[in-house]
Amino acid sequence: MTLRTQAARESDVVRSDNIPLGVFPCTFGETGGGAMEATSKPKLSKNLMRMKFMQRGLDAETKKQLEEEEKKIISEEHWYLDLPELKEKESFIIEEQSFMLCEDLLYGRMSFRGFNPEIEKLMVQMNAKHKEEEVEDVTMEADVSDEEMARRYETLVGTIGKKFAKKRDRAQYDEDENGNIRPVKAKKTFLKPQD
Amino acid sequence: MHCWIMAASPISSSGPRVARTMLGQVVLPGEELLLPDSAGPGTEGSAEQTLRLGAVVRPRTRVVCGPGLRRCGDRLLVTKCGRLRHKEPSGGGSGGGGGGVYWVDSQQKRYVPVKGDHVIGIVTAKSGDLFKVDVGGSEPASLSYLAFEGATKRNRPNVQVGDLIYGQFVVANKDMEPEMVCIDSNGRANGMGVIGQDGLLFKVTLGLIRKLLAPDCEIIQEIGKLYPLEIVFGMNGRIWVKARTIQQTLILANVLEACEHMTTEQRKQIFSRLSES
Numbered sequence: 316m317t318l319r320t321q322a323a324r325e326s327d328v329v330r331s332d333n334i335p336l337g338v339f340p341c342t343f344g345e346t347g348g349g350a351m352e353a354t355s356k357p358k359l360s361k362n363l364m365r366m367k368f369m370q371r372g373l374d375a376e377t378k379k380q381l382e383e384e385e386k387k388i389i390s391e392e393h394w395y396l397d398l399p400e401l402k403e404k405e406s407f408i409i410e411e412q413s414f415m416l417c418e419d420l421l422y423g424r425m426s427f428r429g430f431n432p433e434i435e436k437l438m439v440q441m442n443a444k445h446k447e448e449e450v451e452d453v454t455m456e457a458d459v460s461d462e463e464m465a466r467r468y469e470t471l472v473g474t475i476g477k478k479f480a481k482k483r484d485r486a487q488y489d490e491d492e493n494g495n496i497r498p499v500k501a502k503k504t505f506l507k508p509q510d
Numbered sequence: 511m512h513c514w515i516m517a518a519s520p521i522s523s524s525g526p527r528v529a530r531t532m533l534g535q536v537v538l539p540g541e542e543l544l545l546p547d548s549a550g551p552g553t554e555g556s557a558e559q560t561l562r563l564g565a566v567v568r569p570r571t572r573v574v575c576g577p578g579l580r581r582c583g584d585r586l587l588v589t590k591c592g593r594l595r596h597k598e599p600s601g602g603g604s605g606g607g608g609g610g611v612y613w614v615d616s617q618q619k620r621y622v623p624v625k626g627d628h629v630i631g632i633v634t635a636k637s638g639d640l641f642k643v644d645v646g647g648s649e650p651a652s653l654s655y656l657a658f659e660g661a662t663k664r665n666r667p668n669v670q671v672g673d674l675i676y677g678q679f680v681v682a683n684k685d686m687e688p689e690m691v692c693i694d695s696n697g698r699a700n701g702m703g704v705i706g707q708d709g710l711l712f713k714v715t716l717g718l719i720r721k722l723l724a725p726d727c728e729i730i731q732e733i734g735k736l737y738p739l740e741i742v743f744g745m746n747g748r749i750w751v752k753a754r755t756i757q758q759t760l761i762l763a764n765v766l767e768a769c770e771h772m773t774t775e776q777r778k779q780i781f782s783r784l785s786e787s
Binding site for chain 2: 406407408409410411412413414415416417418419420421422423424425426427428429430431434437441
């Protein structure tokens with residue numbers, strides 16, 4: 316297939332120049348292609364057929380045949396030992412050289428009577444981890460109390476709201492003493508004039 | 511042939527002994543120990559039957575052989591002299607110690623690097639990106655400068671030659687040079703790293719370290735009541751102590767070195783004298 320298209324392209328190039336074929340001293344084939352003949356299908360090597368671009372045009376059957384041939388070649392070349400199958404001995408004994416597994420040793424760094432507070436905190440942490448591995452500490456210590464969180468969120472609403480408010484509405488946001496923005500409570504709507 | 515010999519018999523009689531009967535007794539290198547049948551106690555009859563039939567008794571539960579023991583076929587071979595110990599697996603454990611752990615409680619002064627051990631090392635050389643740390647083993651361990659918490663290529667840790675390092679081994683076997691790090695698997699220091707200024711480093715036997723680090727050690731509890739202090743224990747037999755004054759530090763070092771050979775009463779006397787003064 317590809318050969319034909321190549322040939323067609325080359326013939327087009329020649330014709331577009333409006334030069335008659337006969338003028339050229341070198342003799343092209345009937346199709347105007349290279350040295351390849353288009354009349355009989357050329358014999359392509361196996362390696363060429365195995366290349367990816369050749370595989371696209373093939374049928375499923377020819378693909379299977381090629382695969383089988385390849386497998387045959389590979390399995391014939393494979394070396395194998397002609398021995399009876401040995402059963403793998405499963406060992407139930409594991410070797411460990413560490414004392415940490417044998418004896419429950421405490422953590423190596425210690426501090427007493429407040430000499431090094433960080434180490435004392437670490438001691439509690441590591442020894443607790445070692446004793447109760449299953450019970451996980453789910454409740455995390457809150458750095459900020461819940462009330463303060465609620466207060467912060469209140470002011471946060473105002474700050475973000477100010478960002479998206481138009482220029483005229485920004486004047487409605489008034490600032491606290493601390494610089495916290497208090498959100499606006501009442502929006503100015505159209506007041507119908509009373510007659 | 512497997513023979514069942516009770517523990518009271520002399521070692522000269524042939525045949526390996528069952529490990530369970532030897533707990534707490536002195537074992538010598540070269541002895542072989544049988545692992546008990548997985549079926550549990552009270553199956554001596556069935557065990558003998560299987561022996562007569564010629565079948566090999568295979569323990570079904572996994573047994574861990576710790577320091578001082580080696581695997582030798584289906585049996586355990588003793589490689590160090592000491593007392594045989596055993597630990598049952600914990601009830602809700604993760605299955606790692608299924609069948610229990612056997613080990614030999616021996617005494618020695620020379621440390622052999624073991625993976626996972628926390629040790630105190632002294633920085634002996636600084637070559638490029640690597641520190642050479644003396645841990646008391648056959649060769650100095652290597653410590654990369656990136657193995658500290660928060661260390662990057664630009665932000666190098668402040669480690670000088672002669673500093674004390676508390677770290678753990680990640681690679682420690684007889685074929686390779688030991689490597690240590692000062693962070694855990696999550697990247698956090700957890701107390702590892704450079705040990706601070708002042709203080710005193712001294713060496714004790716490995717058995718004493720394990721005795722002091724046992725969960726129910728009275729010595730540590732009593733020491734903690736004397737005065738504010740800080741101690742770091744390295745599994746390589748090194749202890750670093752620091753107290754407010756030099757005299758307190760020296761007292762502490764002497765007490766820890768001597769408590770290996772003291773009886774409980776002597777120790778209590780000394781502590782009461784110290785707490786008075």
